[in-house]
Amino acid sequence: MLDNIKEFASEFFVTGDPLIYGADVSIGLAMIAIITVLTYFKKWGWLWREWLTTVDHKRVGIMYIIASILMLFRGGVDALLMRTQIALPDIQFLEAEHYNQIFTTHGVIMILFMAMPLMFGLFNIVVPLQIGARDVAYPFLNSLSFWMFFFGAMLFNMSFVIGGSPDAGWLSYAPLSELSHSPGVGQDFYIWGIQISGIGSLATGINFIVTILKMRAPGMKLMQMPMFSWSVLSSCVTIIFAFPILTVTLALLFLDRYLGAHFFTLDGGGNPMMYVNLIWMWGHPEVYIVVLPAFGIFSEVVATFSKKKLFGYKSMVFAMMIISVLSFFTWLHHFFTMGSGADVNAFFAITTMLIAIPTGVKIFNWLFTMFRGRITFTTPMLWTLAFIPCFVIGGMTGVLLSVAPADFQFHNSYFLIAHFHQVLIGGVAFGYFAGLSYWWPKMFGFKLNEKLGKWAFWLWNIGFYVCFMPQYFLGLDGMTRRVSEYSWDMGWGPLNLVSTIGGFLMGIGFLFQVWQIAHSIKFMERDTTGDPWNGRTLEWSIPSPAPLYNFATLPQVKDQDDWWEDKQRKQQGLPSLKTPQPIEPIHMPKNSAIPFIKSLCWFVAGFGFVFDWLFFAIPGMIGVLICMLVRSFSYDTDYYIPVDEVKRTEAALRGTN
Amino acid sequence: MQERKMRLSPREAAHTEVGHGGHSAGHHGHDEHHEHEHESLKTFGFWLFLMTDCILFASLFACYLVLHGNTNGGPTAEELFEMPGVIAETFILLTSSFTSGLAVLAMHKKNLKGLITWLAVTVLLGASFIYLEVDEFLKMVHEGATISTSAFLSSFFTLVGTHGLHVSLGLCWMIGLIFQLKRHGITPVTMRKVNVISLYWHFLDVVWIFVFTIVYMMGVM
Numbered sequence: 001m002l003d004n005i006k007e008f009a010s011e012f013f014v015t016g017d018p019l020i021y022g023a024d025v026s027i028g029l030a031m032i033a034i035i036t037v038l039t040y041f042k043k044w045g046w047l048w049r050e051w052l053t054t055v056d057h058k059r060v061g062i063m064y065i066i067a068s069i070l071m072l073f074r075g076g077v078d079a080l081l082m083r084t085q086i087a088l089p090d091i092q093f094l095e096a097e098h099y100n101q102i103f104t105t106h107g108v109i110m111i112l113f114m115a116m117p118l119m120f121g122l123f124n125i126v127v128p129l130q131i132g133a134r135d136v137a138y139p140f141l142n143s144l145s146f147w148m149f150f151f152g153a154m155l156f157n158m159s160f161v162i163g164g165s166p167d168a169g170w171l172s173y174a175p176l177s178e179l180s181h182s183p184g185v186g187q188d189f190y191i192w193g194i195q196i197s198g199i200g201s202l203a204t205g206i207n208f209i210v211t212i213l214k215m216r217a218p219g220m221k222l223m224q225m226p227m228f229s230w231s232v233l234s235s236c237v238t239i240i241f242a243f244p245i246l247t248v249t250l251a252l253l254f255l256d257r258y259l260g261a262h263f264f265t266l267d268g269g270g271n272p273m274m275y276v277n278l279i280w281m282w283g284h285p286e287v288y289i290v291v292l293p294a295f296g297i298f299s300e301v302v303a304t305f306s307k308k309k310l311f312g313y314k315s316m317v318f319a320m321m322i323i324s325v326l327s328f329f330t331w332l333h334h335f336f337t338m339g340s341g342a343d344v345n346a347f348f349a350i351t352t353m354l355i356a357i358p359t360g361v362k363i364f365n366w367l368f369t370m371f372r373g374r375i376t377f378t379t380p381m382l383w384t385l386a387f388i389p390c391f392v393i394g395g396m397t398g399v400l401l402s403v404a405p406a407d408f409q410f411h412n413s414y415f416l417i418a419h420f421h422q423v424l425i426g427g428v429a430f431g432y433f434a435g436l437s438y439w440w441p442k443m444f445g446f447k448l449n450e451k452l453g454k455w456a457f458w459l460w461n462i463g464f465y466v467c468f469m470p471q472y473f474l475g476l477d478g479m480t481r482r483v484s485e486y487s488w489d490m491g492w493g494p495l496n497l498v499s500t501i502g503g504f505l506m507g508i509g510f511l512f513q514v515w516q517i518a519h520s521i522k523f524m525e526r527d528t529t530g531d532p533w534n535g536r537t538l539e540w541s542i543p544s545p546a547p548l549y550n551f552a553t554l555p556q557v558k559d560q561d562d563w564w565e566d567k568q569r570k571q572q573g574l575p576s577l578k579t580p581q582p583i584e585p586i587h588m589p590k591n592s593a594i595p596f597i598k599s600l601c602w603f604v605a606g607f608g609f610v611f612d613w614l615f616f617a618i619p620g621m622i623g624v625l626i627c628m629l630v631r632s633f634s635y636d637t638d639y640y641i642p643v644d645e646v647k648r649t650e651a652a653l654r655g656t657n
Numbered sequence: 658m659q660e661r662k663m664r665l666s667p668r669e670a671a672h673t674e675v676g677h678g679g680h681s682a683g684h685h686g687h688d689e690h691h692e693h694e695h696e697s698l699k700t701f702g703f704w705l706f707l708m709t710d711c712i713l714f715a716s717l718f719a720c721y722l723v724l725h726g727n728t729n730g731g732p733t734a735e736e737l738f739e740m741p742g743v744i745a746e747t748f749i750l751l752t753s754s755f756t757s758g759l760a761v762l763a764m765h766k767k768n769l770k771g772l773i774t775w776l777a778v779t780v781l782l783g784a785s786f787i788y789l790e791v792d793e794f795l796k797m798v799h800e801g802a803t804i805s806t807s808a809f810l811s812s813f814f815t816l817v818g819t820h821g822l823h824v825s826l827g828l829c830w831m832i833g834l835i836f837q838l839k840r841h842g843i844t845p846v847t848m849r850k851v852n853v854i855s856l857y858w859h860f861l862d863v864v865w866i867f868v869f870t871i872v873y874m875m876g877v878m
């Protein structure tokens with residue numbers, strides 16, 4: 001009996017690696033600490049009522065952001081472990097197997113569990129405020145999306161202490177990811193972790209499209225909408241077309257592994273190349289899904305800190321929409337070398353190059369917005385300024401990669417690694433960091449410390465170039481990606497060492513960001529105006545943090561940059577164009593525990609499928625169905641905030657009594 | 658009736674009294690306006706969901722088209738498909754789409770009983786469709802044609818099975834809705850729900866027509 005348990009445990013838990021024992025201990029300690037603190041301060045009820053069951057878009061947004069920062073930490077640690085292993089030739093720090101697991105988890109976590117949720121966090125916090133809405137279109141669904149992401153991410157992250165991590169790369173090409181080549185449970189964690197959170201992302205896509213199309217404040221025409229909201233719209237449109245393909249791809253891979261189907265297997269008539277096509281039909285649009293909102297953020301930041309209207313508003317909108325569409329016709333550039341033939345390669349090379357055109361238009365728009373502007377160099381603006389050259393270089397190396405014949409040389413080399421990190425860090429990460437510091441006061445009612453923010457910025461920016469510029473040359477020297485060890489005679493040592501130093505500089509940059517947040521919480525610099533940056537769009541017209549209902553009366557919009565125009569008019573002593581509206585009772589959604597419970601059921605079911613434990617999988621799925629039915633049968637899902645409560649809150653917030 | 662009304666919130670009570678399109682003064686009128694807006698918002702979201710579902714099916718069809726020739730020495734479509742059963746399934750599903758349309762018509766005439774009856778008929782037809790499909794699948798499995806026999810059969814079972822799963826979920830949902838209609842009657846909320854499910858049902862019908870032509874017809878031709 002005891003032996004049985006021992007044997008089970010030694011397979012169930014990942015054993016034998018001191019790094020992982022360390023992780024076990026720290027996870028255990030962190031859990032104990034959290035539970036103790038919550039119990040000691042009697043905060044369980046608070047946690048449940050105010051956060052776990054909330055349907056308020058602002059809180060959901062904050063939870064997304066917290067989760068994504070934790071994931072950034074994990075993904076970053078993974079990155080530094082890898083950079084340590086390849087800093088010099090012949091290092092015996094990580095074994096090859098472990099290295100495979102780490103680049104896989106790093107890639108998945110950074111894109112799906114760091115970038116996506118950070119992006120959704122900003123969507124949640126900003127979009128309703130920016131378009132003058134009281135919430136998103138479906139607050140319940142929104143909370144469900146968050147919890148699906150959260151439990152999906154937990155399931156994926158568990159794999160490194162329980163069962164073993166996936167190790168077939170961040171896109172898990174078949175047949176490597178098939179049972180024949182990856183017999184462990186790691187690949188199943190991959191499938192279910194991503195599947196569960198992916199369903200959440202799909203729902204978020206639908207939610208924000210409807211929010212933006214149907215819930216704008218009275219008077220706000222589409223062509224007056226703030227640019228960030230436009231970028232969210234284009235990103236969400238891309239989501240709803242791309243994510244179903246991911247759902248199908250993962251489901252088919254699961255059927256191959258679980259029921260012995262032959263979609264992508266080598267035997268039985270399967271077609272592994274179909275996997276590669278399908279996964280990139282989602283994967284390429286995915287990178288635009290994460291970068292488009294970053295473009296939106298830069299547009300807001302540039303206009304605000306140059307004190308000018310955004311240059312070329314219409315061309316910006318067109319450029320984003322064109323990128324959304326084109327992003328579906330370039331997927332094959334990820335495998336020019338896999339034998340599609342010259343004609344097909346030529347088609348995809350050209351579509352890829354075409355994307356450079358709208359992107360270039362956007363770069364010029366940002367430059368012209370700054371031209372003759374009165375620029376203030378705040379942290380959000382610094383991230384934006386650093387983004388431009390970084391993205392230009394990354395874009396140009398991207399065009400080099402898109403030249404199909406040349407790609408036979410670059411393909412899967414460190415040249416590629418340098419390229420995509422340049423656009424992902426310089427574009428996506430810098431963009432979201434800009435957004436985070438820009439909207440931070442709106443989320444929490446205080447500003448982030450500028451000085452520490454600048455330290456973080458310079459460390460990231462310098463660290464980035466030190467880390468990734470050498471990699472272009474390593475790639476040209478023949479170093480391929482995903483190698484965990486190389487010998488002295490390759491001559492790659494020095495550049496790799498420089499690259500690793502750059503990686504650690506970025507790591508220190510991250511620590512500065514954490515310090516910046518901690519410091520700013522301690523020495524709170526309160527934002528009492530609600531408009532700390534002298535902003536242009538509606539979110540700055542309300543107190544920070546925004547009250548539960550956002551707007552006591554719905555704003556009436558007349559202009560693009562409405563809040564700015566309003567302020568200008570006031571300054572010139574002109575009468576406001578707005579007629580004051582009477583406050584009416586405000587219709588609000590009630591909190592609900594169903595999203596949390598339903599996602600937990602998904603988690604249980606996913607866990608069951610991973611280990612082929614039907615006694616987990618079946619109850620989990622039944623739980624999911626019950627949650628759906630309960631929701632369908634509940635009719636008492638909203639309430640009204642009475643007028644005098646709104647009046648009281650407004651008076652307290654605006655200090656007018 | 659009196660008792661039931663007590664349990665309803667004032668808002669719902671207002672609806673049962675004035676019904677759809679009625680205008681009561683003051684607060685309730687405002688609510689009603691709000692509620693309609695909410696319901697139409699949900700219908701719009703459902704259209705978007707259907708679009709994502711379209712892409713899901715499109716991907717499955719694409720896989721089927723890529724793999725349908727890879728029979729791996731196992732049975733082919735011609736050997737396997739029995740058209741009479743499939744044609745029966747098709748007629749049943751098409752009829753159920755028609756009856757779900759009749760349910761919506763009854764709803765617009767404020768005929769609760771007719772609505773529930775037609776929904777129940779739709780459920781019965783849907784259930785017989787599923788019965789026939791499961792029967793067909795089981796027969797194939799007994800003949801040794803399973804999901805793991807060949808790539809062709811993997812994609813066949815997955816595509817047709819996904820459609821069947823959609824129909825089954827729709828059935829559960831429709832049964833749930835019948836109970837809700839019994840409890841709440843025809844209100845803006847239940848109206849929206851009926852509209853949405855009939856939309857879903859028609860959508861599944863259209864998908865089935867594609868399954869019928871691309872999988873079955875082209876398979877036996």
Ligand code: HEM
Nearest residue numbers: 079082103104107110111115169170424481482483503506
């Ligand atoms: C601190 C900054 C970062 C460093 C030092 C870093 C480092 C690395 C390293 C060493 C690899 C493995 C290269 C190989 O052996 O093939 C890698 C792969 C990758 N990274 Fe990063 N990374 C960083 C940030 C990011 C971010 C922000 C993202 C995405 C938003 C990202 C996405 C990826 C992806 C998708 C892969 C490919 C994984 C695979 O090969 O399957 N990385 N990174």
Ligand SMILES: [Cu+2]
Nearest residue numbers: 284330331334
């Ligand atoms: Cu691509």
